[in-house]
Amino acid sequence: MTLSCVLVLATTVCALDFHSDEAAECATKHWSEIRDIVNPKISMMDKILPKAGVERVRKLLDGKDELPKDPPPRSWLGEAADAIPEGLMSMFGKKIIEECVDEMKHK
Numbered sequence: 001m002t003l004s005c006v007l008v009l010a011t012t013v014c015a016l017d018f019h020s021d022e023a024a025e026c027a028t029k030h031w032s033e034i035r036d037i038v039n040p041k042i043s044m045m046d047k048i049l050p051k052a053g054v055e056r057v058r059k060l061l062d063g064k065d066e067l068p069k070d071p072p073p074r075s076w077l078g079e080a081a082d083a084i085p086e087g088l089m090s091m092f093g094k095k096i097i098e099e100c101v102d103e104m105k106h107k
Contacts, residue, residue: 016089016098018081021074026100027093028071034093039066041091048091049084056083 017023027034042065045054060080061067071077084092 015086016094016101018089018097019078020101022101022104023081023097024074024077026097026104027077030093030096030100031067031071033096035067035069037091037093037096042066048088053083053085 018027041048042057042061045057049057056079060076060083081089
């Protein structure tokens with residue numbers, strides 16, 4: 001966690017830039033873990049996500065009921081992150097990506 005995040009933690013949550021190279025690299029690296037977390041939730045997305053988010057996710061999944069087996073392109077990852085409100089990202093593997101990005105920044 002960066003110092004700026006620590007300073008504002010009491011009033012806000014530091015947002016992870018899911019469009020960054022680091023986030024894309026981490027999502028790709030940990031794709032199987034993310035799939036394990038997300039796939040069981042796909043059938044419940046109508047109850048979890050706003051209608052617009054559900055429509056975007058369905059389009060990204062191309063009618064399938066699970067995430068692609070292989071990590072998708074970076075643009076797909078960004079679109080998926082945009083479909084899910086920031087407050088719900090913790091349900092979809094955000095912590096895995098945050099920890100990985102944090103490790104990358106401290107190497």
